[in-house]
Amino acid sequence: MRRGSIAVIVVSALLASPVWADEHSRGSVVHSIQDLREAVDKHWSAPPIAAPPGMRIKVRFNLDRSGAITGAEKLQAIGADPATLEAFTNALIEAVRQASPFSGFPDANYDAWKVMDLAYSFPN
Numbered sequence: 001m002r003r004g005s006i007a008v009i010v011v012s013a014l015l016a017s018p019v020w021a022d023e024h025s026r027g028s029v030v031h032s033i034q035d036l037r038e039a040v041d042k043h044w045s046a047p048p049i050a051a052p053p054g055m056r057i058k059v060r061f062n063l064d065r066s067g068a069i070t071g072a073e074k075l076q077a078i079g080a081d082p083a084t085l086e087a088f089t090n091a092l093i094e095a096v097r098q099a100s101p102f103s104g105f106p107d108a109n110y111d112a113w114k115v116m117d118l119a120y121s122f123p124n
Contacts, residue, residue: 032105040118043098047087051122055079056117057089059096065110067102085121092120 028039077085
């Protein structure tokens with residue numbers, strides 16, 4: 001089975017700000033959006049169902065100031081039957097939960113990173 005690609009969409013103010021973190025904190029230290037993507041990817045475990053080409057899952061997650069997940073919801077799930085979409089959505093949300101808390105986001109820009117969207121696409 002081929003793995004999908006993860007894309008993180010956040011407010012541009014976060015991307016323009018330097019991100020620093022304590023290297024010894026629990027969870028995932030992120031210095032960039034790429035780091036966030038890699039942290040979630042490390043915890044990704046695909047369900048034992050074949051993902052059809054073109055399937056897309058998008059979730060939104062909320063973070064508190066410590067970088068811990070306070071909520072997650074499905075925004076979009078297309079390209080497969082409902083059971084497959086649910087299994088992959090749950091797996092993506094679980095990967096985000098396992099990767100958290102995320103440290104390193106600048107507290108001064110909390111409004112820019114407190115809500116993030118994560119899209120997982122499967123190539124055609």
